[in-house]
Structures are given as C-alpha cells and as structure tokens.
Amino acid sequence: MKKIDFYFDFASPNAYLSHKVMQKIKERYDVELNYIPVLLGGIFKATNNKPPMEQFFGVLNKNEYQGIEMERFVQRHDLNLFKMNPHFPVISLQIIRGAVAADMDGYLEDYIDKVLIHMWEEPKKMDDPEVIKSAFDESGFDSEKLMNQMQDPEVKAKLISNTEQAVERGVFGIPTFFIDDQIYFGKDTIWMIEEILES
Amino acid sequence: MKKIDFYFDFASPNAYLSHKVMQKIKERYDVELNYIPVLLGGIFKATNNKPPMEQFFGVLNKNEYQGIEMERFVQRHDLNLFKMNPHFPVISLQIIRGAVAADMDGYLEDYIDKVLIHMWEEPKKMDDPEVIKSAFDESGFDSEKLMNQMQDPEVKAKLISNTEQAVERGVFGIPTFFIDDQIYFGKDTIWMIEEILES
Numbered sequence: 001m002k003k004i005d006f007y008f009d010f011a012s013p014n015a016y017l018s019h020k021v022m023q024k025i026k027e028r029y030d031v032e033l034n035y036i037p038v039l040l041g042g043i044f045k046a047t048n049n050k051p052p053m054e055q056f057f058g059v060l061n062k063n064e065y066q067g068i069e070m071e072r073f074v075q076r077h078d079l080n081l082f083k084m085n086p087h088f089p090v091i092s093l094q095i096i097r098g099a100v101a102a103d104m105d106g107y108l109e110d111y112i113d114k115v116l117i118h119m120w121e122e123p124k125k126m127d128d129p130e131v132i133k134s135a136f137d138e139s140g141f142d143s144e145k146l147m148n149q150m151q152d153p154e155v156k157a158k159l160i161s162n163t164e165q166a167v168e169r170g171v172f173g174i175p176t177f178f179i180d181d182q183i184y185f186g187k188d189t190i191w192m193i194e195e196i197l198e199s
Numbered sequence: 200m201k202k203i204d205f206y207f208d209f210a211s212p213n214a215y216l217s218h219k220v221m222q223k224i225k226e227r228y229d230v231e232l233n234y235i236p237v238l239l240g241g242i243f244k245a246t247n248n249k250p251p252m253e254q255f256f257g258v259l260n261k262n263e264y265q266g267i268e269m270e271r272f273v274q275r276h277d278l279n280l281f282k283m284n285p286h287f288p289v290i291s292l293q294i295i296r297g298a299v300a301a302d303m304d305g306y307l308e309d310y311i312d313k314v315l316i317h318m319w320e321e322p323k324k325m326d327d328p329e330v331i332k333s334a335f336d337e338s339g340f341d342s343e344k345l346m347n348q349m350q351d352p353e354v355k356a357k358l359i360s361n362t363e364q365a366v367e368r369g370v371f372g373i374p375t376f377f378i379d380d381q382i383y384f385g386k387d388t389i390w391m392i393e394e395i396l397e398s
Contacts, residue, residue, distance in 0.1 A: 047258055047259035047260055047261070048257050048258050048259060049258045049259075049261060055254065056248075058247050059246055059247050059248045059371060060245065060246035060247060060366065060371060061246055061366065061369045061370065061371040062246070062371045064369065065369065065382065065384055068381075068382065167259065167260065170260045170263065170264065171260065172258060172259060172260040172261045172264065183267065185264055188387065191390065
C-alpha cells in the first residue's frame with residue numbers, strides 16, 4: 001500500500017480541485033492519503049515565493065492561460081460545484097489552525113472536506129471569525145471547541161513546525177505531494193501520481 | 200488529420216525536450232506538426248514575462264524542483280543525449296532568423312533538428328557568428344546563404360510578425376501548442392495533446 005503525503009492549505013482554488021481528485025484516486029487505488037496542514041502564507045514567506053496572480057501580475061496572456069487550465073481541469077474531473085471565492089484572497093490562518101486541531105482530534109479529512117465547501121462551493125469570507133464559527137456549526141462541528149483550539153499555543157506551534165518541515169523537504173507551494181519520497185508539485189502532476197499507483 | 204501549431208524557439212532546454220517528444224508523437228499519430236519560429240526574447244518583452252530562472256530567482260526550492268521535473272521528463276522519454284548548454288543563456292536571435300529562412304526554403308524541420316543538436320546535445324555558443332557558421336557547415340547546410348539570410352529584412356520582418364501574432368493569439372512562452380484552436384503551454388501539457396490524438 002502506497003502512502004502519499006499531501007501538503008495542504010485552503011487558500012488556493014487548487015487546494016479544492018486537487019483534494020477532490022485525490023479523493024477519487026483514493027477510492028480507486030490501495031493508497032493512504034496523509035494530509036499535512038501547512039500555512040501557504042508561511043511557505044511563501046520562508047521561500048520568498050508568491051501567489052501566481054502576484055508573481056505574474058502584469059504578464060500578458062499568463063493569467064488568462066491559468067484560467068483556461070483551471071477550467072480544463074474542472075471539466076476533466078467534473079468538478080462543477082467549484083466556485084471562485086469572491087472574497088479571494090482569504091487569509092487561511094485560522095481555518096488551517098482548525099485543520100491542525102481536527103488532525104489532533106482525529107477528523108482531519110472530514111474537516112477538510114467540509115471547510116472546502118465553505119471556501120470553494122458555497123464560498124464565504126472564511127477569515128472572519130463569526131463567519132467561520134457559523135460555518136463550523138452548519139457543518140456539525142463543535143464550533144466552540146474549534147474556535148478555542150485555534151488560539152491554543154500547541155496548535156499554533158504544530159502548524160508552524162508542519163510548515164517549516166515542509167519547506168525543509170522542498171515544498172514552495174500547495175498542493176505538494178510526496179510519493180516514494182519523490183516530490184510532485186501542483187494539481188497538474190496528479191496524472192503522474194496516478195500512473196505510479198497504476199503500475 | 201489533426202494539425203498542431205508548435206510555437207518554437209531554440210533558447211530553452213524545453214525547446215529541445217518538447218521537439219524530441221513531438222517528433223515521436225508525429226511517428227505514432229496521423230498528425231501535422233506546423234512549427235512556427237518565434238523569438239522568445241520578443242515574446243517576453245511583449246508580454247512582460249521572464250525566463251523561469253529569472254522569474255523565480257531567489258525563491259527557495261523552486262528552481263531545484265524545476266531541475267527535478269526536467270530530469271523526470273528526460274528519463275520518461277529517454278532523452279539521454281540532452282546536455283545543458285554551458286553558455287546558457289544563448290541569445291537565439293540569429294539562429295531563429297535562420298529558422299525563418301529555412302522555413303521559406305522548405306527545410307524548417309530538418310534545420311530545427313540539426314540546430315538543436317548544436318544547442319542541446321553537443322552544446323556550443325550558438326550566438327557567436329563564427330560558431331554558428333561552422334555548426335551550419337557541420338550540419339551540411341549552405342552556411343554562406345544562411346548567414347546572409349539572417350540579415351535579410353524580409354526574414355527579420357517575418358520573425359517579428361510571427362512573434363507578434365503569437366502574442367496576439369495568447370502565447371507568453373515556449374513551447375506553446377495549439378490543437379483544435381486550444382492553447383497548451385509547456386512540455387508538461389504534451390500528455391494532454393497525446394490524449395486528444397488518441398481519441
């Protein structure tokens with residue numbers, strides 16, 4: 001049974017798109033998905049990287065092409081529930097801390113699945129504490145507990161160490177996957193991962 | 200029979216790598232490859248884009264990853280004759296003008312095939328006129344004629360118009376492919392083109 005480390009944050013549409021496809025892959029292959037919550041903003045700071053929209057700001061044709069690529073990916077994988085978040089960019093710090101807490105409490109994948117809905121299917125301003133809390137309630141999570149856990153020094157420290165370790169391992173953005181200790185960056189490498197699982 | 204427009208310059212290792220793979224694809228499918236010589240530097244200037252090494256200069260992990268990706272591509276497609284050009288970046292202006300001339304004279308694909316050897320198999324300083332001329336001789340081209348054609352206003356104008364039209368069509372780098380009027384950028388989209396040809 002293969003294991004895939006999946007470095008994850010909610011901040012990018014690619015988080016949603018790749019999660020959905022990786023879940024389908026999980027259904028089809030004998031594979032363990034090991035989600036590792038990291039702070040994309042922290043990775044950018046540590047590596048001096050930038051979000052693509054900023055990196056390629058003012059570059060003619062490039063952002064248009066990335067839109068075409070995203071649409072192509074959506075079509076290919078039938079992800080027609082995807083909606084761009086009108087509040088983009090949403091600061092993911094609090095909800096990714098929530099992911100660390102959910103990981104500690106053993107329901108990380110369920111948490112990711114539900115919070116992604118609030119980010120990229122029925123998009124909300126998920127960096128506003130009141131919006132976050134009511135989204136948690138709507139998803140049936142213990143919102144009071146989660147809101148407290150987000151301020152827990154242990155949770156904060158764990159997110160920082162996840163993020164630092166990711167950068168040490170070669171990560172510069174999300175999604176990043178490791179399979180057989182090989183790094184694959186971006187949703188557009190998922191077909192290679194599938195090929196490895198197929199063989 | 201499908202037709203693929205292949206916007207091409209010699210300046211990037213990806214030119215070599217994608218040419219080699221597209222030639223294999225041409226052998227396997229009923230497809231017409233329409234190489235269109237463009238000046239990568241001109242595209243960068245017109246779109247405000249930069250070479251990846253410059254775009255991601257100082258970004259931790261990113262260039263290392265691009266090295267891994269390149270190596271992975273080389274392995275996958277058995278392109279073990281590939282060698283990084285020690286004179287990189289080589290200004291491609293003269294040899295891509297030569298491509299325009301070769302196109303006018305009906306031997307563009309042969310020209311590309313041979314000049315790529317001088318760039319990325321037995322790499323030379325292919326922006327030095329003397330080096331270029333002796334490389335042409337070595338490849339059996341009419342070097343005198345080609346050296347003159349490179350200064351021909353008609354050739355220069357054709358390269359400019361190819362480049363401008365590419366940018367108008369959505370190009371921001373090379374290799375860029377169009378199939379069924381859909382744009383595909385980069386060697387890492389070739390698998391999608393193959394999928395289209397397969398279907």
